[in-house]
Amino acid sequence: MILISACLAGVNCRYDGGNNKNKEILKLVKEKKAILVCPEQLGGLPTSRIPCEIVDGNGEDVLMNKAKVMDKNGEDKTLHFIKGAQETLKIAKLYGVETAILKARSPSCGCGIIYDGSFLGNKKEGNGVTAALLKKEGIRVFDEENFKEYIK
Template sequence: MEKEPVLVSACLLGLPCRYDGQGKTYEGVGELMRECALIPMCPEQLGGLPTPRPPAERQGDRVVTETGTDVTEPYGRGAKGALRLAELYGCRLALLKEKSPSCGCGRVYDGTFSRTLTEGNGLTAETLLCQGVEVFGESRLRELTERIRERKKERSEG
């Protein structure tokens, strides 16, 4: 049986695609490869933004930089690109970088650039969720691993 494809924020694999040009390797993500086929992506890069790039935060439906530049359009393009990848590879699960204006799930920075978190999702997480993709942040890695195992068991029984 083939491994389940899971969309993953490329920065969590250590790829240097974050706004500051760094990766953000999360311990345990590499081990996830034993359970599934990871499909890495960076929505900001898919949307045409450079790396490094100015930090940005959600302000309602918009994404803006600290200087007030509206970058909603490239973030939206990136979200659509991530969704296309999910559809292409058949991803029903995603592991995304928490707090990000693209990938954040459950909580994101509030748009004041004061490092204050608020309830909400990044544009990519929102887009994927609206299309039925289950989204997990890196702090929920154990839960994602269990979900992958459940789905594998369901497929083998079905």
């Protein structure tokens, strides 16, 4: 079973109430090879919500209390992102997930590249909070831009 960001399968759970439907990922869902999650919803955040970015670090730093996830209005949403990552991990373990395909650049799901915390569209190296936790637990994490070469 593959864990997939729900927005990639067309679920309207993005911060702006939309989705990032990807036909190839949707095919995995229809073939019953995937379980969908939205870590931000699992963490208690509503849809729609104010955009968030990791400030002063990356997902690994957030998990070690060295960085925060802030919304664009300056509100600290760190605990929501940590809870969402923990709930996502519980689901992954329940289903025996070994691979995840998550939303690129997201403060939860970003894998390798995330936004830099300035809310200006700038990017930096790092993982989102959920991606960092899943990787720490030995789950292979990809995004919708690089999963094809790894998924059969």
